[in-house]
Amino acid sequence: MNYEVTDCIDAGTEYCPCHLAQVGECILCSQLSGKTFCDCINWKGVCIYQEYVWNGNKAKNQRKNYFCKVLKKEIIDNKVIIFTLLTSHKIAQDLMHPGSYIFMRSPKTTQFYDTPISIMDVNTEENWIKVAIEIKGIKTKSIDTVQENENMLIRAPFWNGIFGLKNVYSAKDGLSLVIARGIGQAPMVPVLRKLYSNRNQLIVVLDNGNYRSNFVSEYLSMYDCKVINCKTLEKGELTDELKEIIDRAIEEDKVNLIHCDGADILNFKVIEYVNDRVKTASCNNARMCCGEGVCGSCSARYKGHVVKRLCKIQTEPKKFFEGRRLI
Incomplete structure (x- = not known):
């Protein structure tokens, strides 16, 4: 059977229901995506609609920004920089899993400079995370200006990497x-x-x-x-x-x-x-700007007028490429 089993990376977490549910675009919940009956695509053990009602018919609070001290900055090949950032124990724990990533930027810049960066390593005993960045454009060049013992601004945690x-x-x-x-x-x-x-x-x-x-x-x-x-x-x-x-x-x-x-x-x-x-x-x-499925920069269009928000939807790699419209 060649059907697609989709999931939402945030379903059942403290960040669900999100802003998509608030506007009737929930990935999993039928009642929060325009239908009038209960027919969840992929049951996660938590009723998203019930959580939405209990939260006053609005989205839950989304990810926050944190200042993280740069413990170490290593320059590799003049193209790659590895940052070791001191963070809280909870954030370190939340970023332990494969596919975890953060948005990071220099505190001297605005939110437009948020850059999605995959987590390379985490230490939950000393509460640091390690990321590798390839210096290519305006955003990464601004991150490069942050030096050791200075603060980096991150927004976390995200998991759909x-x-x-x-x-x-x-x-x-x-x-x-x-x-x-x-x-x-x-x-x-x-x-x-x-x-x-x-x-x-x-x-x-x-x-x-x-x-x-x-x-x-x-x-x-x-x-x-x-x-x-x-x-x-x-x-x-x-x-x-x-x-x-x-x-x-x-x-x-x-x-x-x-x-x-x-x-x-x-x-x-x-x-x-x-x-x-x-x-x-x-x-x-995927190109990402907000990580919450709202900005649309990560959206990809497929045959049948299907739109997938790639910062949240979890699927098989084959289904990610299959039927994708390139224009």
Whole structure:
């Protein structure tokens, strides 16, 4: 059966119901999306409509801004900066999971400079988080102006940085293949941690992209990864070497998951090549501004006039690319 099972990353959390429910656009609740009967798409153990009524027929408070001291600032290859930020214990706990990300900016700028950045590492004992940023445009250049012992402004927590999260969590006691290219090495780390904690052996295909070297070697060693350095893309297509690695992983090694962290072109080509032979997951590269489904910058349009708000909707990677309108 080729139907799509969708979920909302915020459903059942302290941030649900959100502003989408308030205007009749809830992803899961039928009664908060224009219908007059109860027919939830994906029951989360909590009645969203009841929560909405109990909250006075309005959305719950959404994420807040926090000042975080910069404990450490490391410059990698003059293109990548790794920030270690001191935060509260609750925020550190909330950002432990694969797919977690924050919005961050310099306190000297306005909210227009909010930049979504994936979490690379978290320490809940010392209450710090670590993020890696590739310096490219106005927003990241403004973040680069913040120095050690100064404050960074973050908005958190957010969790929809990965499509196919349930596949990551269900992969246990086997062998998993993880493919990462360029800055995709950063969101790869929490996935490695989860797969390793699920007693999986790990094969990591690493493509440094335009970087001289990788910046995650300590994590690759920590999680006992077998590392294969490989060029993943050439002229917009998967290299023969990567195809051979994927085929061998599926047919001989019987991997339980293939996860890809890279640009959408790499994610799409990998998922297309795997073609349902094994479960997949990929990073979420949607352009985001608010993270709450309101601004529309993350919205993607699909056949049948379907609109998906990619900052909130949780789905299989294949369904993310399937039927998407590019114009």
